[in-house]
Amino acid sequence: MNWHLLIAQLLNGLALGSILALVALGLTITFGLLGLVNFAHGVFFMVGAYAGLVTFERTNSFALALLAGALVVLALGIVVERVLIRLFYRRPPEDQILVTFGLAIVIVEIVRAIFGGKTQLFPMPPWGMGATNLGFLVYPNYRLQVIVIAAITLTAIYLVLYKTRLGLIVRAGIDDSLIVNILGIDVTKTLLAVFVIGAMVAGFSGVIDAPIVAVDPDMGASVLVESFVVVVIGGLGSFTGSIAGGIIAGEIISITTIWAPDYAQVMLYLAMALVLILRPQGLFGTEGRL
Amino acid sequence: MSLLEVEKIHTYYGDSHILFDVSLHVEEGELVALLGRNGSGKTTTMKTLMGVLKPRAGTIRFAGKPIAGLPAYEVARRGVQLVPDERRIVPSITVEENLKLAALTAPQAWTLGRIYELFPRLEQRRRNMGRALSGGEQQMLAIARALIRDARLILLDEPFEGLAPIIVQNLIATTKLLAEQGRTIVIVEQNVRAALALAHRCYILSKGHVIYDGTPQALQREPELMHRYLGV
Numbered sequence: 001m002n003w004h005l006l007i008a009q010l011l012n013g014l015a016l017g018s019i020l021a022l023v024a025l026g027l028t029i030t031f032g033l034l035g036l037v038n039f040a041h042g043v044f045f046m047v048g049a050y051a052g053l054v055t056f057e058r059t060n061s062f063a064l065a066l067l068a069g070a071l072v073v074l075a076l077g078i079v080v081e082r083v084l085i086r087l088f089y090r091r092p093p094e095d096q097i098l099v100t101f102g103l104a105i106v107i108v109e110i111v112r113a114i115f116g117g118k119t120q121l122f123p124m125p126p127w128g129m130g131a132t133n134l135g136f137l138v139y140p141n142y143r144l145q146v147i148v149i150a151a152i153t154l155t156a157i158y159l160v161l162y163k164t165r166l167g168l169i170v171r172a173g174i175d176d177s178l179i180v181n182i183l184g185i186d187v188t189k190t191l192l193a194v195f196v197i198g199a200m201v202a203g204f205s206g207v208i209d210a211p212i213v214a215v216d217p218d219m220g221a222s223v224l225v226e227s228f229v230v231v232v233i234g235g236l237g238s239f240t241g242s243i244a245g246g247i248i249a250g251e252i253i254s255i256t257t258i259w260a261p262d263y264a265q266v267m268l269y270l271a272m273a274l275v276l277i278l279r280p281q282g283l284f285g286t287e288g289r290l
Numbered sequence: 291m292s293l294l295e296v297e298k299i300h301t302y303y304g305d306s307h308i309l310f311d312v313s314l315h316v317e318e319g320e321l322v323a324l325l326g327r328n329g330s331g332k333t334t335t336m337k338t339l340m341g342v343l344k345p346r347a348g349t350i351r352f353a354g355k356p357i358a359g360l361p362a363y364e365v366a367r368r369g370v371q372l373v374p375d376e377r378r379i380v381p382s383i384t385v386e387e388n389l390k391l392a393a394l395t396a397p398q399a400w401t402l403g404r405i406y407e408l409f410p411r412l413e414q415r416r417r418n419m420g421r422a423l424s425g426g427e428q429q430m431l432a433i434a435r436a437l438i439r440d441a442r443l444i445l446l447d448e449p450f451e452g453l454a455p456i457i458v459q460n461l462i463a464t465t466k467l468l469a470e471q472g473r474t475i476v477i478v479e480q481n482v483r484a485a486l487a488l489a490h491r492c493y494i495l496s497k498g499h500v501i502y503d504g505t506p507q508a509l510q511r512e513p514e515l516m517h518r519y520l521g522v
């Protein structure tokens with residue numbers, strides 16, 4: 001085999017992995033803090049991509065498209081949390097799964113009704129076209145840029161989680177929300193913020209990914225499933241786990257694709273099964289949480 | 291007016307009735323011991339005072355205002371602080387973050403410096419994760435979290451349990467110091483001697499009923515009672 005191809009696929013894996021990490025972060029933190037399994041999270045990714053597409057077609061500005069993806073999904077997240085999800089925080093997981101799954105179906109069908117079911121190409125932004133000569137390999141610019149944008153976004157999330165008051169409450173709340181309450185903090189006040197930030201990051205990721213994968217109403221579903229795998233591999237509620245899990249998943253998918261594209265998903269589930277057997281709490285999860 | 295007045299509370303876990311008609315009071319500056327055998331309802335009483343459990347009947351007044359039924363975070367903001375028997379140090383944040391977290395909603399929070407003066411060991415460990423602490427360090431941190439909030443009433447649930455004698459001596463000295471400085475404390479302890487040596491007054495619980503209220507001196511003149519309800 002040609003090692004240039006291998007390196008190209010490793011970079012592809014990193015680009016895919018960083019997108020999965022961003023989507024998984026929202027999932028893992030909402031789950032860690034609220035115990036909420038959100039099957040509608042993939043929809044945020046998809047709606048972000050459509051908001052970005054519409055904006056990009058009108059304005060020809062990818063920056064505005066990113067902003068639109070983030071803001072539209074931010075607004076959607078606020079409505080969804082206030083009107084529906086909020087009522088389900090204390091309900092059993094099966095109720096949460098049903099309601100978020102149902103919500104996902106409704107939103108997907110609304111999008112299909114408006115935009116049709118056809119796959120639409122998301123034009124590459126002008127600065128993303130072309131390729132960079134790395135010396136041994138010519139690699140598409142846009143994927144390198146995706147890796148950089150994702151790294152910047154992850155750094156911003158890191159700063160919120162580790163350097164702010166909200167972040168401290170969220171990290172502590174993921175470990176032990178009862179003691180956080182006993183120490184005078186109303187954890188439920190942070191739930192909206194956490195849910196909405198997670199949704200917004202998913203919407204933003206949908207826009208970033210769109211020029212690579214194209215846009216259709218069902219694009220959220222596969223990302224959601226892969227992100228759940230990332231959460232399981234990385235460990236529930238773990239920031240580091242999401243990043244590590246995202247990159248591992250991205251690499252497994254992309255490396256397997258070299259030899260046997262049909263088996264990429266199978267390998268991913270095998271890796272998840274392996275983690276579940278050897279380390280049920282996930283690579284960076286805390287024991288006893290499962 | 292007492293700082294804490296508890297009148298005839300009844301607390302349940304689901305359908306099982308645990309506290310019956312429990313009444314007690316704590317004066318400002320007092321150190322009160324709550325004693326009783328395993329399962330007599332001491333922890334349940336402390337959790338009810340903190341708002342972690344809601345009494346189905348009865349009233350709790352703190353500083354003159356009713357607090358029964360308020361959520362725990364609201365009770366904490368009014369100046370009551372439970373130091374739970376499991377300590378519940380947040381494992382994946384640092385010692386200093388545990389303290390900062392505790393101080394977040396306290397109107398008159400102590401400085402970290404003042405905490406570290408009282409517990410130099412915590413300063414040495416301040417960058418360590420909560421999960422890395424020894425039992426004694428965890429207990430210090432658990433008490434420090436109540437102090438950094440400048441809680442008016444501290445509820446200590448078995449603070450000496452499972453710790454080496456030398457550390458227990460240390461914590462007893464700290465508790466004594468806090469009491470001498472006028473802090474109001476309720477302590478639950480299996481170590482009856484230690485508790486009686488510290489306390490101004492004590493209650494005995496048995497099967498969810500208060501069956502004794504008096505000074506440690508008076509209690510020690512009743513060996514029959516001590517034997518029957520405390521096993522000493």
Ligand SMILES: Nc1ncnc2c1ncn2[C@@H]1O[C@H](COP(=O)(O)OP(=O)(O)OP(=O)(O)O)[C@@H](O)[C@H]1O
Pocket residue numbers: 303306308326327328329330331332333334335
């Ligand atoms: N979560 C719970 N659910 C149901 N019953 C409980 C629960 N926790 C405690 N109990 C019961 O309530 C009663 C009082 O328990 P509690 O923990 O208040 O006792 P305690 O005096 O603190 O005992 P110990 O000295 O062992 O700490 C016991 O009979 C116990 O079995």
Ligand SMILES: [Mg+2]
Pocket residue numbers: 332333334375
């Ligand atoms: Mg107890």
